Amino acid sequence: MIQIRSKIAINILGYFFINPSRFNYVNELAKILEADPGNLYRKLKEMEKEGILFSEERGNQKHYGLNKKYPLLKELKRSYEAKYGMVNLLKKKFSVAQNENFKPAQNGTHHKVFISDNYVIRFRDEKPDLLQRESKLLKELEHPLIPRILWSGKINKSFAMIENRLPGTALNSVWRNIKKNYQIRIIKQVINFIKYLKTEKRNYFYSINTGKKYSFYFNYLTDGIDVKTAKIKKFKQANKIIKDLLVIIKQRNAKNIFEKSSISLVHGDLIVHNILTDGRNLTGVLDWELALFGDSDHDLFRLFYYQECAKAYQEQGNDETFEADYMDKLIAEILKSNIIKNKKLFQKKYQFVRAIFFLNALYWAVNSSAPKKNINELIIQWNKKSPI
Numbered sequence: 199m200i201q202i203r204s205k206i207a208i209n210i211l212g213y214f215f216i217n218p219s220r221f222n223y224v225n226e227l228a229k230i231l232e233a234d235p236g237n238l239y240r241k242l243k244e245m246e247k248e249g250i251l252f253s254e255e256r257g258n259q260k261h262y263g264l265n266k267k268y269p270l271l272k273e274l275k276r277s278y279e280a281k282y283g284m285v286n287l288l289k290k291k292f293s294v295a296q297n298e299n300f301k302p303a304q305n306g307t308h309h310k311v312f313i314s315d316n317y318v319i320r321f322r323d324e325k326p327d328l329l330q331r332e333s334k335l336l337k338e339l340e341h342p343l344i345p346r347i348l349w350s351g352k353i354n355k356s357f358a359m360i361e362n363r364l365p366g367t368a369l370n371s372v373w374r375n376i377k378k379n380y381q382i383r384i385i386k387q388v389i390n391f392i393k394y395l396k397t398e399k400r401n402y403f404y405s406i407n408t409g410k411k412y413s414f415y416f417n418y419l420t421d422g423i424d425v426k427t428a429k430i431k432k433f434k435q436a437n438k439i440i441k442d443l444l445v446i447i448k449q450r451n452a453k454n455i456f457e458k459s460s461i462s463l464v465h466g467d468l469i470v471h472n473i474l475t476d477g478r479n480l481t482g483v484l485d486w487e488l489a490l491f492g493d494s495d496h497d498l499f500r501l502f503y504y505q506e507c508a509k510a511y512q513e514q515g516n517d518e519t520f521e522a523d524y525m526d527k528l529i530a531e532i533l534k535s536n537i538i539k540n541k542k543l544f545q546k547k548y549q550f551v552r553a554i555f556f557l558n559a560l561y562w563a564v565n566s567s568a569p570k571k572n573i574n575e576l577i578i579q580w581n582k583k584s585p586i
Contacts, residue, residue: 212302214264223259292349321358331406333359364482366474370519380478387480398463400491415493416453419554426561446553464496499551510579
């Protein structure tokens with residue numbers, strides 16, 4: 199039986215299992231699956247030879263469809279659906295989506311994501327409560343740049359949700375091709391969106407990611423810090439940087455810096471991958487699992503930190519999406535705007551929060567598959583100091 203490990207094979211099977219009566223010619227299917235036509239054609243021929251698909255000539259084009267007489271079809275479908283087969287169940291739950299052509303999304307980390315022209319289906323087996331909390335938050339919000347949750351609930355052992363598909367493409371895939379005047383317009387719209395978030399007030403601190411309420415923003419920042427520090431200290435390579443970080447984090451009266459924090463909604467991860475655009479305007483903001491009700495400047499803290507990270511990627515030759523260019527222009531516009539009300543207090547807060555961000559990054563590094571390499575890169579970045 200053919201292996202379904204490759205992304206292109208998974209996408210082909212996913213499409214035809216979800217749409218078993220469809221027939222498509224190669225270029226049409228390549229457009230639907232966002233696949234290279236040559237690679238797709240080779241895989242289609244391989245799957246036809248195996249008997250999973252069959253083809254027929256229609257006019258001057260060969261159309262491919264699912265071979266429902268394939269003897270191992272049930273076994274193959276069972277294997278596929280163990281990982282990806284929730285879509286058909288959800289289409290039955292949400293009747294208006296029954297005629298939609300869903301395909302596996304090209305991107306997606308912790309979620310399993312399927313998209314059609316009008317809808318997005320997301321579900322996760324690991325930490326389903328996190329997706330449930332994200333769904334609950336999004337139901338409370340009403341803004342044209344935020345996805346609307348149309349249905350959410352438990353399916354088997356997973357939690358799933360269906361949301362409207364916002365128009366546009368992820369900014370990281372198109373930034374380099376956008377005209378400069380539209381780049382500035384999009385950046386100003388991002389800043390206006392952050393200003394909107396600041397209007398969503400609460401009287402308590404709460405993290406979607408942890409599912410916890412906190413008495414103070416400081417408590418959210420330092421949650422689990424002792425466990426993380428103990429793990430990092432096992433790597434002698436990190437001794438100097440962790441000492442530097444703890445001098446800042448453990449300073450007396452550090453908590454007082456955040457004593458008068460204004461509590462509002464923050465997205466928590468406004469990177470280029472989570473921002474949609476049509477090339478002229480901001481059209482959507484995705485991925486809300488790191489959202490929280492915290493210090494109203496938290497998104498700005500993250501963006502200043504992301505600017506440092508983007509520059510590090512650029513210096514390593516890994517900035518294929520031109521993220522450093524985007525971040526530099528965004529930070530320049532933030533500094534020209536009136537969004538930072540008290541710059542001196544903002545600097546004090548950012549010095550502390552930046553140390554927390556680096557400690558969390560170190561914790562990720564020591565748990566990664568290449569801890570020494572990743573720790574060293576963070577040390578180099580830390581030693582350059584903050585530009586703010």
